[in-house]
Amino acid sequence: MKTAFARILLAAVGCAAAVIVSIAAGEQERTPSVIYETVEIRTYSDGSPYIHDIFRNQTEKTVAEVEYSMLAYDETGAPLECRWDFMDSSAERAYLHTARSGSRIPPRQVKDVQGGWSLEDSTEAERIFYVLFCPKQVAFEDGSVWENPGYAAWRETWEGKNAEIPALEAYYPAKFQTEK
8 A cells, every 4th residue: 555655834924835745755746836845055076055956847838947036044043144146246145035047947857957056255154054945936938937926925924034943944845836
């Protein structure tokens, strides 16, 4: 008999308001969605830290671009103001940073490429323990665009606010349903 392990976090927060489910291997999710499987801090061979994400396209369309935002927290759940764009010396510190990823992701495929968002020259890099990603919008190759209806609520809930460690640890996989 096939048994599935499911851990469900019911969170009344924007993007996380959707049920976040972790399903054991062998079962496939059928709901059209995009999923941040995990986001973690890694280091390049020279020791420079970067943020690495694994993104799943669980739709029937090819993803052309993802516009997403990220937030960082220290080991106690305190939000961090970071200088996210280290190449711009005039960049100010902020809790939130929005970026775009132009990776082409075919239907029902995963993007897990080498590298990620560099934290080189970031004084906060050593303090970052948790990073939350939330898609703002996803553009598909067919020209359609999904706007995340929970994005504003996600920002209101998480940006610049202390977070409970269990909530940070249970955030991934973060699933965002793209169709009803």
